[in-house]
Amino acid sequence: xxxxxxxxxxxxxxxxxxxxxxxxxxxxxxxxxxxxxxxxxxxxxxxxxxxxxxxxxxxxxxxxxxxxxxxxxxxxxxxxxxxxxxxxxxxxxxxxxxxxxxxxxxxxxxxxxxxxxxxxxxxxxxxxxxxxxxxxxxxxxxxxxxxxxxxxxxxxxxxxxxxxxxxxxxxxxxxxxxxxxxxxxxxxxxxxxxxxxxxxxxxxxxxxxxxxxxxxxxxxxxxxxxxxxxxxxxxxxxxxxxxxxxxxxxxxxxxxxxxxxxxxxxxxxxxxxxxxxxxxxxxxxxxxxxxxxxxxxxxxxxxxxxxxxxxxxxxxxxxxxxxxxxxxxxxxxxxxxxxxxxxxxxxxxxxxxxxxxxxxxxxxxxx
Amino acid sequence: xxxxxxxxxxxxxxxxxxxxxxxxxxxxxxxxxxxxxxxxxxxxxxxxxxxxxxxxxxxxxxxxxxxxxxxxxxxxxxxxxxxxxxxxxxxxxxxxxxxxxxxxxxxxxxxxxxxxxxxxxxxxxxxxxxxxxxxxxxxxxxxxxxxxxxxxxxxxxxxxxxxxxxxxxxxxxxxxxxxxxxxxxxxxxxxxxxxxxxxxxxxxxxxxxxxxxxxxxxxxxxxxxxxxxxxxxxxxxxxxxxxxxxxxxxxxxxxxxxxxxxxxxxxxxxxxxxxxxxxxxxxxxxxxxxxxxxxxxxxxxxxxxxxxxxxxxxxxxxxxxxxxxxxxxxxxxxxxxxxxxxxxxxxxxxxxxxxxxxxxxxxxxxx
Ligand SMILES: CC(C)[C@H](C(=O)O)[C@@H](O)C(=O)O
Ligand SMILES: CC(C)[C@H](C(=O)O)[C@@H](O)C(=O)O
Numbered sequence: 075x076x077x078x079x080x081x082x083x084x085x086x087x088x089x090x091x092x093x094x095x096x097x098x099x100x101x102x103x104x105x106x107x108x109x110x111x112x113x114x115x116x117x118x119x120x121x122x123x124x125x126x127x128x129x130x131x132x133x134x135x136x137x138x139x140x141x142x143x144x145x146x147x148x149x150x151x152x153x154x155x156x157x158x159x160x161x162x163x164x165x166x167x168x169x170x171x172x173x174x175x176x177x178x179x180x181x182x183x184x185x186x187x188x189x190x191x192x193x194x195x196x197x198x199x200x201x202x203x204x205x206x207x208x209x210x211x212x213x214x215x216x217x218x219x220x221x222x223x224x225x226x227x228x229x230x231x232x233x234x235x236x237x238x239x240x241x242x243x244x245x246x247x248x249x250x251x252x253x254x255x256x257x258x259x260x261x262x263x264x265x266x267x268x269x270x271x272x273x274x275x276x277x278x279x280x281x282x283x284x285x286x287x288x289x290x291x292x293x294x295x296x297x298x299x300x301x302x303x304x305x306x307x308x309x310x311x312x313x314x315x316x317x318x319x320x321x322x323x324x325x326x327x328x329x330x331x332x333x334x335x336x337x338x339x340x341x342x343x344x345x346x347x348x349x350x351x352x353x354x355x356x357x358x359x360x361x362x363x364x365x366x367x368x369x370x371x372x373x374x375x376x377x378x379x380x381x382x383x384x385x386x387x388x389x390x391x392x393x394x395x396x397x398x399x400x401x402x403x404x405x406x407x408x409x410x411x412x413x414x415x416x417x418x419x420x421x422x423x424x425x426x427x428x429x430x431x432x433x434x435x436x437x438x439x440x441x
Numbered sequence: 442x443x444x445x446x447x448x449x450x451x452x453x454x455x456x457x458x459x460x461x462x463x464x465x466x467x468x469x470x471x472x473x474x475x476x477x478x479x480x481x482x483x484x485x486x487x488x489x490x491x492x493x494x495x496x497x498x499x500x501x502x503x504x505x506x507x508x509x510x511x512x513x514x515x516x517x518x519x520x521x522x523x524x525x526x527x528x529x530x531x532x533x534x535x536x537x538x539x540x541x542x543x544x545x546x547x548x549x550x551x552x553x554x555x556x557x558x559x560x561x562x563x564x565x566x567x568x569x570x571x572x573x574x575x576x577x578x579x580x581x582x583x584x585x586x587x588x589x590x591x592x593x594x595x596x597x598x599x600x601x602x603x604x605x606x607x608x609x610x611x612x613x614x615x616x617x618x619x620x621x622x623x624x625x626x627x628x629x630x631x632x633x634x635x636x637x638x639x640x641x642x643x644x645x646x647x648x649x650x651x652x653x654x655x656x657x658x659x660x661x662x663x664x665x666x667x668x669x670x671x672x673x674x675x676x677x678x679x680x681x682x683x684x685x686x687x688x689x690x691x692x693x694x695x696x697x698x699x700x701x702x703x704x705x706x707x708x709x710x711x712x713x714x715x716x717x718x719x720x721x722x723x724x725x726x727x728x729x730x731x732x733x734x735x736x737x738x739x740x741x742x743x744x745x746x747x748x749x750x751x752x753x754x755x756x757x758x759x760x761x762x763x764x765x766x767x768x769x770x771x772x773x774x775x776x777x778x779x780x781x782x783x784x785x786x787x788x789x790x791x792x793x794x795x796x797x798x799x800x801x802x803x804x805x806x807x808x
Contacts, residue, residue, distance in 0.1 A: 150638070164638045195676050197562050217606060223641045233610040235645045239584060243600040269689070271517070271531040274590045278602045301696035308675065308700050309562050322636070326693060329668035333675050 076109045078392055081141035083118040083134065086163060087365025088375035088430075089147025095377035095434030096145065096384040099404075102438045103388075103397050114141060118171075119149025119163035129166030135174065143391035144171070145384060146360035151367040172213055177345035177358055178245065179252045180211040180324065181386070184331040184341065186311070189410050193336035193418040196308065201334075207307075207314040208260065209331055210253040211324025213345055215241050216275070218321050239275050241320065246279055250286040252346075253318035257293045260315055265296045267303045267319035267327065279320065300327070307331055328362065337417040338363035339376030342383040344390050355390045359383040369416075373429045376415040378405055381437060404440035408433065443476045445759055448508040450485040450501065453530060454732025455742035455797075456514025462744035462801030463512065463751040466771075469805045470755075470764050481508060485538075486516025486530035496533030502541065510758035511538070512751060513727035518734040539580055544712035544725055545612065546619045547578040547691065548753070551698040551708065553678070556777050560703035560785040563675065568701075574674075574681040575627065576698055577620040578691025580712055582608050583642070585688050606642050608687065613646055617653040619713075620685035624660045630682035632663045634670045634690055646687065667694070674698055695729065704784040705730035706743030709750040711757050722757045726750040736783075740796045743782040745772055748804060771807035775800065 080100075084093040097113065104110045116134040123129050129149070138144050149163035159165055171177075186194055188204040220238035227233055250266075257264045266283040268276035280297055287295040298306060300323045306313065307327065311334055319327060332341045341362035346355040361379030369375055385401035388394040412425040413436050419427045428436070447467075451460040464480065471477045483501040490496050496516070505511050516530035526532055538544075553561055555571040587605035594600055617633075624631045633650040635643035647664055654662040665673060667690045673680065674694065678701055686694060699708045708729035713722040728746030736742055752768035755761040779792040780803050786794045795803070 159637070159641075159644055162638065169639070195564050195567055197564055200562055218639055220603075225641055225645065228609070233645060235608055235642045236587075237606040237640045237642050239604040239606065241602055242595075269692075270526070271529065272536070272585055272689075273604045274526075274592055275602045275604050277526055278592065278600060301692045304671065304693050304697040305700035305705070308697065322639075323693075325636075325668045326671050330671040330675065330697070333672035338672070 077112050078109060079112045079114065079141045080387070081134075081138040081144045082113045082115045083138075083144060084115070084121075084147040085118050085149040085365065086120040086151050087148060087367045087370040089119075089149070089365060091371070091373065091430050092361065092375055092377040092380040093145070093147045095430060095437070096380040098434055098438055099381050099401060099441070100384055102441055103400065106441075107397065109394075118146070119167050120151055120154045122167065123154055123157070123161070123163065129161065129163050130170050135171075138171070138175070143356065143387050144358040145387055146358050147380065148361060148363065148365045151365050169218060171358060172345060173219060175356060175358065176214060176347045178212060178214040179249055179346040180213040181252075181256070181344045181346070182209040182211065182328045182331070182341060182362055183207075184209055184328070184335050186335040187406060187409050190336050190340075190418060192420045192422045194334060196311065196334055200309065201311060205312045205314075207311060207331055208256055208316045209324060209328040210249065210256060210316060210318040211328055212241075212245065212249040212320050213324075214321075215245050216321035239273070239322075241275050241278065243278060243282055246282040247286060249318065250283055253316050254286060254290040254293050257316040258290065262293045263296070263315035264293055265298055265303070265314055265317045267298050267300050267317060267323055269300050269323075270297070271299060275320065283318070303327055304330060307334060332362050337376060339379055339415065339417040340382075341379050342386050344383070344386040346390055352393075354393050357387065357391050359387040359391075373431060374416050375430050376417050377430050377434050378415075378437075381405060381434070400441055401437075404437045407440045408436045411436070444479050445476060446479045446481060446508045447754070448501075448505040448511045449480045449482045450511060451482070451488075451514040452486040452516040452732065453488055453518050454515060454734045454737040456486075456516070456732060458738070458740065458797050459728065459742055459744040459747040460512070460514045462797060462804070463747040465801055465805055466748050466768060466808070467751055469808055470767065473808075474764070476761075485513070486534050487518055487521045489534065490521055490524070490528070490530065496528065496530050497537055502538075505538070505542070510723065510754050511725040512754055513725050514747065515728060515730065515732045518732050536585060538725060539712060540586060542723060542725065543581060543714040545579060545581040546616055546713045547580040548619075548623070548711045548713070549576040549578065549695045549698070549708060549729055551576055551695070551702050553702040554773060554776050557703050557707075557785060559787045559789045561701060563678065563701055567676065568678060572679045572681075574678060574698055575623055575683045576691060576695040577616065577623060577683060577685040578695055579612065579616040579687050580691075581688075582612050583688035606640070606689075608642050608645065610645060610649055613649040614653060616685065617650050620683050621653060621657040621660050624683040625657065628682040629660045630663070631660055632665055632670070632681055632684045634665050634667050634684060634686035634694065636667050636690075637664070638666060642687065650685070670694055671697060674701060699729050704743065706746055706782065706784045707749075708746050709753050711750070711753040713757055719760075721760050724754065724758050726754040726758075740798060741783050742797050743784050744797050744801050745782075745804075748772060748801070767808055768804075771804045774807045775803045778803070
């Protein structure tokens with residue numbers, strides 16, 4: 075019987091309460107199987123700043139290094155917004171973690187369940203039957219990490235700020251392959267998003283996607299400018315299968331996609347590094363939503379994104395595909411049974427509003 | 442009686458056919474007033490490439506320089522996508538025009554008429570009664586023009602591409618003042634959009650907006666991260682009054698806003714330079730939509746964005762406020778009367794599908 079070691083970083087806001095439900099789900103699975111989990115709970119984000127003075131303590135990094143994967147909650151909140159930007163939870167913890175572990179591939183499955191289309195802000199006829207978009211976002215390049223990043227006072231007293239968008243062709247290639255491989259297991263269509271009519275980065279991006287496409291003759295490739303993609307996601311979400319794009323465009327479009335699906339509270343994400351050779355990846359798994367400080371501690375947050383992130387962890391970092399599907403089916407079942415946290419509750423007949431714990435318990439019961 | 446000189450640049454795709462309707466509207470207004478228009482028709486974009494080999498001929502620039510304002514159609518299309526990026530219609534004509542004339546302030550009024558909410562892809566309860574957002578986009582800074590922009594082959598054979606996001610505080614200040622001044626004439630609320638949790642640019646952007654806000658005690662200021670703004674626009678379009686943001690974020694969010702309003706075919710835009718001292722601006726006025734090559738020449742494109750762009754020209758470059766309002770009211774009337782081009786036709790009772798010319802004629806009749 076195998077023991078998997080997981081670094082558990084709940085973070086701030088609703089992080090701890092939704093994390094508790096994910097752990098409950100993992101423990102239940104383990105109790106029915108021949109493997110077990112050993113959790114290494116660590117501080118991160120605002121919680122770490124408050125406790126030990128920095129957003130990403132060395133101990134937390136070390137714990138992650140000696141784990142099979144990282145289950146992450148969320149970080150940030152108004153309490154830490156006055157700190158110097160580089161010390162804040164997001165820039166001080168989340169971005170360094172992504173960079174340190176080379177987590178270049180961010181997968182965000184945008185799933186709008188047929189039973190949840192009423193929660194989508196999109197007109198019913200456009201989302202009827204639900205939809206399923208996979209956003210593949212490059213996560214360690216572009217404007218997030220490019221150097222120089224600077225702030226200079228000019229001789230005339232004016233201030234000049236610089237951020238740099240930089241990509242290497244090899245970085246574009248590796249994320250491209252992730253997208254095309256994912257598409258092969260789905261509906262075999264990749265939409266690459268860029269701004270090739272303005273950015274030098276995007277011209278190389280588009281060229282590279284065209285080249286890679288030759289290795290995947292069974293997959294079709296379409297290109298959209300990012301401004302057009304922001305429109306098509308709303309008007310025709312069902313026209314997407316896999317969407318692949320650079321870091322900042324992916325940040326914007328994946329959140330837009332999340333909203334179109336009905337709630338950020340439903341969306342899981344996997345941030346993966348290089349394959350380890352055995353078909354598995356070291357990765358960080360986190361809900362796409364934020365810390366939701368306005369509802370933190372109230373027991374009403376939606377735990378589904380965190381629970382589905384745990385499912386992605388089982389799939390990509392541990393190779394437990396069957397168990398991942400078990401979680402995903404359990405989530406689908408409670409949704410079909412009509413359970414809704416506040417963020418997805420619309421009063422539709424046959425649905426009932428529940429809190430974080432009740433939702434978690436129902437998913438556990440459905441496993 | 443005064444004669445205004447207008448540079449008319451119809452461009453490609455549907456540009457010429459929607460431009461014809463805008464000119465018809467302007468001529469009708471002039472025939473009822475004591476002023477007249479002198480049009481200087483010039484080549485631009487793909488049309489100019491085909492005729493004289495470059496997207497922005499010197500003659501076109503000269504004509505713009507000696508005019509009171511530029512009425513622009515749209516440029517680009519598949520025919521010219523194989524050209525080197527810098528020679529293509531967008532990068533070869535539109536961006537240089539914006540830069541040459543210092544058109545730093547792009548105003549995009551996102552108007553969803555109460556009678557048109559059925560055309561919006563957003564759920565009816567979220568857009569009921571329509572809404573009215575003004576997007577103020579900085580247009581001559583950021584990633585569009587920042588240097589260096591480069592492409593380098595590295596010693597190991599990899600290729601590296603760089604674009605640079607750069608802003609000066611003075612550039613942020615001047616667009617900030619445009620936004621706050623506009624808000625004073627509206628519902629007195631500014632939403633500034635940035636990515637201050639990641640970008641050095643955005644940290645200065647946010648600081649500067651906070652400073653400027655002190656000059657406008659009657660206006661409230663809110664900040665949103667760009668990923669969150671992409672969500673809020675969909676879920677709560679009525680919560681926005683004036684949205685102000687940098688060049689690329691504005692490109693993405695204003696198109697998203699356009700889609701939420703129902704159609705890009707409805708959205709006008711004004712790109713303004715420094716005030717000329719008399720309260721007027723030199724400017725370029727263009728529809729927010731593209732050349733729509735798929736329907737070009739078919740007589741079915743929506744001319745309203747072009748006609749409303751002409752109204753903005755009257756307001757900002759000629760000071761003809763009364764005449765601008767006359768056009769805007771005429772457009773509103775034909776919409777209320779039920780006329781719809783294909784892009785906004787949904788089959789709702791009391792509406793009728795019409796072509797470009799019929800829509801133009803109806804607006805002329807309603808003046
Ligand atoms: C918190 C922030 C730095 C982060 C990002 O921009 O990547 C978040 O928005 C996300 O999408 O994971
Ligand atoms: C055509 C393109 C260069 C342009 C831009 O990105 O500014 C367009 O999308 C716009 O919004 O006016």
